[in-house]
Amino acid sequence: MNKAYNKEDRFHDVIYSNQRPNPPNALYSSFTFASRSLLKMKHFPEQLFDVVVFPAVVLVMFTYLFGGAIAGSANDYLQFLLSGILVMTVTQITIYSGLDVNKDINKGIFDRFRTLPIWLPSSLVGLLLVDTIRYTMACVVMVSLGLLLGFQPDGGFSGVAGAILIILVFSFCLSWVWTTFGLVARSDKSLMMASMMFLYPLTFVSNAFIDPGTLPSFLRWFVALNPISALVTAVRGLMHGTATWEQIAVVMLISLAMMLIFVPITMHLYRKKSR
Numbered sequence: 001m002n003k004a005y006n007k008e009d010r011f012h013d014v015i016y017s018n019q020r021p022n023p024p025n026a027l028y029s030s031f032t033f034a035s036r037s038l039l040k041m042k043h044f045p046e047q048l049f050d051v052v053v054f055p056a057v058v059l060v061m062f063t064y065l066f067g068g069a070i071a072g073s074a075n076d077y078l079q080f081l082l083s084g085i086l087v088m089t090v091t092q093i094t095i096y097s098g099l100d101v102n103k104d105i106n107k108g109i110f111d112r113f114r115t116l117p118i119w120l121p122s123s124l125v126g127l128l129l130v131d132t133i134r135y136t137m138a139c140v141v142m143v144s145l146g147l148l149l150g151f152q153p154d155g156g157f158s159g160v161a162g163a164i165l166i167i168l169v170f171s172f173c174l175s176w177v178w179t180t181f182g183l184v185a186r187s188d189k190s191l192m193m194a195s196m197m198f199l200y201p202l203t204f205v206s207n208a209f210i211d212p213g214t215l216p217s218f219l220r221w222f223v224a225l226n227p228i229s230a231l232v233t234a235v236r237g238l239m240h241g242t243a244t245w246e247q248i249a250v251v252m253l254i255s256l257a258m259m260l261i262f263v264p265i266t267m268h269l270y271r272k273k274s275r
Contacts, residue, residue: 033126084208
């Protein structure tokens with residue numbers, strides 16, 4: 001009885017107090033929104049299909065369907081292919097950052113978030129933090145399956161860990177691009193179409209699946225300037241122990257450029273956005 005009374009008394013004090021409670025700090029509010037995204041994953045586990053099942057199917061399919069034709073054997077092609085498939089899978093998952101933002105806008109939850117006395121970017125940062133967990137899951141699944149199929153990383157554990165880390169950094173920065181698009185797209189379908197039109201050429205016209213030296217000259221220049229190619233080169237080099245600091249620096253500079261360009265744009269749109 002006393003316990004119940006104390007709860008009611010504290011509730012009364014909070015409601016009728018003239019003092020406003022202290023707002024949560026940026027870290028706490030970001031982790032609160034991250035827990036919200038984790039709960040969505042818990043109640044809708046089918047959304048992990050793109051993280052667990054799809055990458056495994058793509059890796060097996062590409063290895064055994066095209067390995068003999070491209071590299072002479074499936075095992076030889078796997079040593080070259082895994083890095084490219086890993087990059088392709090994770091970069092395509094980044095689209096869901098923008099889709100989640102767009103869905104919140106269409107449902108009206110977005111407007112409620114902006115009225116809360118919290119650090120403004122926390123809802124976006126929390127979402128992107130959980131998306132990074134999804135990227136990590138995809139990397140672990142792909143690498144584990146690759147090892148089972150016969151992949152041999154000459155760079156050892158440290159090389160594989162470094163490759164995963166650089167993919168996570170690049171993908172986190174790329175997520176801000178889709179968050180920006182998610183704030184301006186009229187629907188999730190239009191966002192999905194626009195992102196696929198952007199990502200598919202970057203992914204397939206790169207060094208992810210084939211040696212660019214086999215391409216026509218008018219495509220080789222595109223591959224050389226393609227940011228996905230730079231990421232694949234660094235990841236492949238780390239996994240096989242041949243990466244240079246210049247290759248890693250290029251990826252970091254591209255990631256930093258995406259952050260510097262799209263984070264301010266995203267925050268401007270976030271403040272000005274109306275449903």
